[in-house]
Amino acid sequence: METLLTGNSFDRLKELPDNSVGALVTDPPYLINFLGNDWDKENSPAADKGFWSLCLAKLKPGAHGLVFGHSRQHHRVMVALEDAGFEIRDVMMWMYGQGFPKNHNIGNGYGTALKPAYEPIILVRKPLERKLTIKKNFEKHGVGALNIEASKIPAVDKNKFPVGDYTTDTTVGKIRPTTRTADPTPDKRYPANIILDEAAGDILNEQAPQVGSLFKATRKKDTTGGTGHSWTNAGKRTGEDNGLHDGLGGAARFFYCAKISSKERNWGMGKDKNTHPTVKPLSLMNYLVRLVAPEGETVLDPFMGSGSTGMACVLNNNNFIGIDLDEEFVETSKKRITYVKNNKEKINGLF
Numbered sequence: 001m002e003t004l005l006t007g008n009s010f011d012r013l014k015e016l017p018d019n020s021v022g023a024l025v026t027d028p029p030y031l032i033n034f035l036g037n038d039w040d041k042e043n044s045p046a047a048d049k050g051f052w053s054l055c056l057a058k059l060k061p062g063a064h065g066l067v068f069g070h071s072r073q074h075h076r077v078m079v080a081l082e083d084a085g086f087e088i089r090d091v092m093m094w095m096y097g098q099g100f101p102k103n104h105n106i107g108n109g110y111g112t113a114l115k116p117a118y119e120p121i122i123l124v125r126k127p128l129e130r131k132l133t134i135k136k137n138f139e140k141h142g143v144g145a146l147n148i149e150a151s152k153i154p155a156v157d158k159n160k161f162p163v164g165d166y167t168t169d170t171t172v173g174k175i176r177p178t179t180r181t182a183d184p185t186p187d188k189r190y191p192a193n194i195i196l197d198e199a200a201g202d203i204l205n206e207q208a209p210q211v212g213s214l215f216k217a218t219r220k221k222d223t224t225g226g227t228g229h230s231w232t233n234a235g236k237r238t239g240e241d242n243g244l245h246d247g248l249g250g251a252a253r254f255f256y257c258a259k260i261s262s263k264e265r266n267w268g269m270g271k272d273k274n275t276h277p278t279v280k281p282l283s284l285m286n287y288l289v290r291l292v293a294p295e296g297e298t299v300l301d302p303f304m305g306s307g308s309t310g311m312a313c314v315l316n317n318n319n320f321i322g323i324d325l326d327e328e329f330v331e332t333s334k335k336r337i338t339y340v341k342n343n344k345e346k347i348n349g350l351f
Contacts (some may be wrong), residue, residue: 002337003319005330010054013055013058019060021063023066023293023318027278028046029303046080047073047076053085061128062145064143065086066291068120087126087127094195095117095118095197097197128144147294197284201250201255204250258283259351272332280308281308282311285309288312289315308336315347
């Protein structure tokens, strides 16, 4: 279910019941006076402790949040989030290769700015209910932990090297069967706090085209009669194989790469155009929603823009509450979210 609200987030948030929302995923104004827009002045609620305190009250105990920031001003957002009572858990980096340099050339090769190539994404959590462990909090409120398993990154091309094929060959790309592994899904990589777009992935692969796999590990023999549960990635095989050896390849394969489509900006718009200036890629938002919001939970975005977070919620079977001050963008969000609902199976196939 999607609830799209028009108006000031301060006011509309007060209408929501406390402790009712399972995750916060939002891209607030960056406090940089973007293109001279009034919504991105220094008095933006993104740096307001009171605003984030209001968001905190609406979240369930243990609920996570992901808040985008700007490389120059995200510290102000982080301080406001922390002062409001959120725990700062990490800072993810969305790295892209198509940033536009906003440089003023003063001559003789000197200028005023670097090319932007990343945006920080602040990972926060509302404190757990008092006296509850993470597990107990999750059992009671349905939130409190990250969805690690569903956010893992495929390690190999299963069409070329199906898991379970037995081989004695240790060349690139072969997978060995095992009765015991260091990871319940050794054919996937653990999610990192770095996310790339396809252009950044290509750049990284050009710079590091032959990176060794971290999955080539063996379990040491225990000569003392123990069970030998320690693992090593040493080249010499001294014990049981951990199940996977995918050889050398580009370094980008260790990170989630968000696909970007120029067409998705105007999905569902008909003859109209999506005029929002900072549209986030759906594959990026799809990954982030899946990471922090258990299926069926409600996701809040108090700076909805043109609805990319809501579109991702549809794909992940989450409820969505979006708020935006601009009525035009609320209507744009409705159209784009409806398009995803009507084409969900096809769009899921793209990711």
